[in-house]
Amino acid sequence: MPIELKMPALSPTMEEGTLARWLVKEGDKVSSGDLLAEIETDKATMEFEAVDEGIVTQILVAEGTDGVKVGAVIAMIQGEDEDAAPSAVAPVQSVPPVAAEKVAPTTQAVEPTAAAPRSQAAAATPAPSQNNDRVIASPLAKRIANNKGLDLTAVAGTGPNGRIVKADVEALSGGTVAATAPNASLRTEAPVVKPTAIDTDIPHEVVKLSNMRKTIARRLTESKQQVPHIYLTVDVRLDALLKLRGELNASLESRGIKLSVNDMLIKALALTLIQVPACNVSFAGDNMLQYSRADISVAVSVPTGLITPIVTDAANKSLSKISTEVAELAARAKDGKLKPHEYQGGTASISNMGMMGIKQFDAVINPPQAMILAVGAGEKRPYIVDDALAIATVMSVTGSFDHRAIDGADGAMFMKVFKELVEKPLGLVA
Template sequence: MPIELKMPALSPTMEEGTLAKWLVKEGDTVKSGDLLAEIETDKATMEFEAIDEGVVSQILVAEGTDNVKVGTVIATITGEGEEVGAKAAPAPAAEPKAEAPAPAKDFAPAEAGAAPVSAPTPPVPASAGTTDKGDRIKASPLARRLAAEQGIDLKSLTGTGPGGRIVKADLDGAPAGAAAPAATAAPAAAATTAALAPTTAGPIPDFGIPHQDEKLSGMRKTIARRLSQSMQEAPHIYLTVDIRLDALLKLRGELNASLESRGVKLSVNDMLIKALAVALERVPACNVSFGGDVMRKYSRADISVAVSIPGGLITPIITDAGGKSMSKISTEMAELAGRAKEGKLKPEEYQGGTASISNMGMMGIKQFTAVINPPQAMIMAIGAGEKRPYIVDDALAIATVMSATGSFDHRAIDGADGALLMKTFKELVENPLGLVA
């Protein structure tokens, strides 16, 4: 029998991806280890390798196809001695069960279209439009929810998803009809559900302003989803300190002079990454994640560093930043940032981390508050270092000062512990020899 190639799960949380490019064509002979395709996840483009040997007999998903579910058959390979022309029909993709919530996963990030609390999906008449096994309309859970909210009759739509399934894109421009009968039942419960569900923006009204609409990338959708999740679920508390940078800048100059022969040049951000990691080790109550009925306490400080890339933001991770030298952090950060901008990071290089740091100082931003990156419980926002009037040794002087603001998940971190972390971070930056000890 032909061997089915299925859309792989390239990260623990991946549910769908874009088949960006085929690197083979029908009739090509492949062997184990050959590159078959490039798959785009929400954060990176990764290569898909062959495991089996044979001839590519059929390509079932065209390159450029978005929202291909993990497990969908995308191609078939005919093994040695089999007839190449015998093309097996692809197995239908498993219909997601919208009615029964999946068991909770320990510290799993929220998924794309899932609402934290939702009412059961109303039953659909067996006679409706395109059906699955003749008993209900084939539609994704997200499409069902949006159709119910917008009063769109799914029976009037033609699905363009795998196997004729109705997906979110099929709802765009669809005329609103009578809302599903079940949508009017229990209005109080429905209102509560809508209030708890992540906001889904509808069509933008046309005010006659010249414009063009650009389809959102998977990365931008993920950013929007995760930031909404964070602000809705995690009660943020913000704590700000002003930090004098003169001693750190002086030490940076001395270290860079000694590291020049090794081709290493420390940035202020490299030193702040180290300072945050050491501060988290000294205040372990802030190096945690909230998990509903458990608190996860980390024994290592892995720092996620916000890096702006074309189309969005990604957070490569410096693992065990507290245990690494600043020169090692600098080398790793340069290499990770370079591959991040090329979309070549591996999932384990940007998924995880115990806390984050976001620095907008290089763009002249004096102070800002950052949104926590779940399931982490804190993020440090770094503003620009600037000359300010400052009290030095009980006298007014001019000093280089920056403002740093910590955002803390108040479910996991008490204000006093957050304040202690900010105090410790400030002391480490103002007395930076502790970073090289």
């Protein structure tokens, strides 16, 4: 019987995608694990692999087609031992994104970050069918799961007929399922957003939105409408941290590592989350998720928008390790090469616009995270040092907190501990 090849959910926030490029053509023989196409999601361009063997008999969606809904049939595969027959499935047309979408409760579209994914379980098709307790998964997915010691019996596959594929295993190995599945029940219908037609005689050009930009727009609107933000700002003296950074960089020069101020702030944020666990949480309706690990989502600007790769367990990593990881993640984010588990999840975010000269700003929370730290520029200011007026290097830092999950007093304690860690930075290397 012909096998329908459907548009996969390659990211938990993916509602639709662009079929960027076919890697096969009609008549080609494919095996399980072969790459079939490149698909642009709301996060990156990802490769789509075959889960069944057979011959590609019909390609229903042309290269470059936008707005292909998850689950839409994009091609047909015929088993080698079957007679090929034309499919009655009509080619998919590009669909403009005008319908209402559901709230997707997980990482990454904040000020200024990319869209947050929802749980893998919620985004996927129904759970994979099992015959005699056999998990239906591609050979590549099984091999990855076996190497990582992962149990696939509870994983919902996004491949044809619920088949578990590589992306599902990578998301599971990144901890996304466990961290975000409890929030799946929180999704509600978002208001219908109609496209705004602008009648203008001002010379202009129409620029088509990327999938990432569409998701950013939706997620930012949802966050501001549904999450009650509370903003708390402190001024932090940087002189001691800058001095320590200079000394550390001198010792790390032979290893080719150069710490940035942002690397040190990531570590300070992670340590603060561990010291003030009331802020390392997610609001989940009738429940609260209390995290015991600090995974920091770091805002990175990319050509198509913004995305937040994650430094996992940052509180227990050295500054040099954080620096190396952030540089490598940022480079691959700009090339669109991040894997799902590298940008899905996170317990809190940091957005640093100080490097662009911004003195102070309020960032938008990235649900289901309950806080984000907005970092302004360090600048010389009059400041009281040892009870005397002096000139010091000071930056303004604003924490945005989800008031459903975090009380003002807990947020204030968080900002106090963060300030102390930055102003006495030896605690970052202890």
